[in-house]
Amino acid sequence: MSQSSSLQDLLRTLITANHILHYYNIVDGFGHISIRHPDPSKQTYIMPGYLAPALVHCADDLIEYHISDGSPVDPNAKKGYSERFIHGEIFKRFPSINCVIHSHSEAVLPFMIAGVPMRPAFHMAGFLGADVPMFDITKIYEAGDQQDMLVNNVKFGSALASHFAENTADSTSPLPDHLVVLMRHHGFTTLGESIQDAVYRAMYTQTNASILSTAANLRSSFYGPALTRESGAAQGSDGSGLDLLSASEMAGCRNMNEATADKAFRLWVREVEVLPLYVNELAEK
Ligand SMILES: [Zn+2]
Numbered sequence: 001m002s003q004s005s006s007l008q009d010l011l012r013t014l015i016t017a018n019h020i021l022h023y024y025n026i027v028d029g030f031g032h033i034s035i036r037h038p039d040p041s042k043q044t045y046i047m048p049g050y051l052a053p054a055l056v057h058c059a060d061d062l063i064e065y066h067i068s069d070g071s072p073v074d075p076n077a078k079k080g081y082s083e084r085f086i087h088g089e090i091f092k093r094f095p096s097i098n099c100v101i102h103s104h105s106e107a108v109l110p111f112m113i114a115g116v117p118m119r120p121a122f123h124m125a126g127f128l129g130a131d132v133p134m135f136d137i138t139k140i141y142e143a144g145d146q147q148d149m150l151v152n153n154v155k156f157g158s159a160l161a162s163h164f165a166e167n168t169a170d171s172t173s174p175l176p177d178h179l180v181v182l183m184r185h186h187g188f189t190t191l192g193e194s195i196q197d198a199v200y201r202a203m204y205t206q207t208n209a210s211i212l213s214t215a216a217n218l219r220s221s222f223y224g225p226a227l228t229r230e231s232g233a234a235q236g237s238d239g240s241g242l243d244l245l246s247a248s249e250m251a252g253c254r255n256m257n258e259a260t261a262d263k264a265f266r267l268w269v270r271e272v273e274v275l276p277l278y279v280n281e282l283a284e285k
Contacts, residue, residue: 006038011059012282013195014046018053019278020268026103026202027053031187034087035195036067036098043067045091050079057279067091069154083150085157086189093161094176097191099198104187107209112184118208120245121215125208126253127179127201133163136184149186160189180205199268200261215242 014035021027034047048056049063056062063080064073070088072080087100111118118132140159141147151157160183164176179201180190190205192198219241245253272278 008282010035010038010195011046011062012280012284014062015056015058015280015282016269016272016278017195017199018048018056019272019275019280020199020265021101021103021202022052022054023268023272023275023278024203024206025107026101026105026206028104031101031103032081032083032087033099033101033195033198034084034091036091037064038098044073045087047081047084047087049077050081054277058281070157082152085154086151086160087157089154089157089161090164090189090191093158093172094164094174094191095172096175096193099192099195100189101191101198101202102187102189103202103206105206105209107206107213108182108188110213111209112182112186112188116216118180118182118205119212119242120250120253121208121212121242123245123249123253124204124257126245126250126255127257128205128208129178129250129254130247131178132180132182133178134182134184135160135163137186138184149183151183164191196261196265197258199265200257203264203268204257212242 014033017033018027021031021033027033029052031053032047033053034045037044037046044064044066046062046064048061051061063077065071065080065084065088066073067088070085083102086102090097090100108118110116112134118128119130120126120128137149137151137156137159138147140155151160160181163181164178166177176191179192180188182188188205190198190201192201223241273280273283
């Protein structure tokens with residue numbers, strides 16, 4: 001397809017973002033990132049076809065979908081991801097959001113299994129806020145649904161998207177109340193106004209999970225494994241005994257996170273540019 005320069009820039013960055021997410025183990029052969037088409041009259045979004053993110057390398061690897069129903073703009077488009085409805089339904093619900101990332105990060109998954117809440121443990125993860133919602137797809141399964149946890153239709157995608165808002169009954173919201181939603185036994189989804197914002201949030205959701213796991217294990221090894229919400233020491237505010245960010249610290253750090261995301265992104269771009277695994281045919285020569 002012929003592309004305006006701004007679309008060309010976005011597609012170039014989208015391809016590179018695929019590589020960054022792979023380099024940092026946020027995606028492996030699975031997981032995906034999408035962008036809203038910059039022309040609002042089109043009401044479409046763009047994401048890779050059925051291809052490992054590390055191998056996405058040219059515009060032909062990308063597929064454009066209608067936000068309305070997740071159908072491809074080109075009826076003859078190659079195979080796409082069955083979970084594209086994660087992306088389309090978030091773009092539908094939140095007009096301010098231009099990028100969505102879905103991950104099965106091994107560092108984050110334990111928080112969907114152990115019953116331990118995800119909380120911001122350090123200043124780079126203030127955007128997580130005091131409450132990271134959990135989406136449990138099994139609560140909306142109906143007879144006949146294949147219970148493979150995949151968000152592979154409008155109903156499931158819409159239910160997931162609703163978890164980014166405090167009022168899940170609203171059909172649209174200008175801004176999400178939450179920037180990350182955990183998905184039980186599956187992974188997590190995050191979003192952003194830009195590719196840079198969304199990648200930053202995916203990266204530091206994963207880093208925060210690793211740090212929080214290490215801190216909880218460290219505390220348990222010192223004070224015993226029987227630590228529960230009830231037996232937790234006075235430190236922190238959630239009874240876990242962990243010293244986590246306060247509400248005012250979360251808010252201040254979130255502002256700082258948004259102001260600094262682009263700096264880290266430039267480093268991540270360079271890291272994947274120099275590795276031969278990652279090819280971006282849209283990169284400036
Ligand atoms: Zn998935």
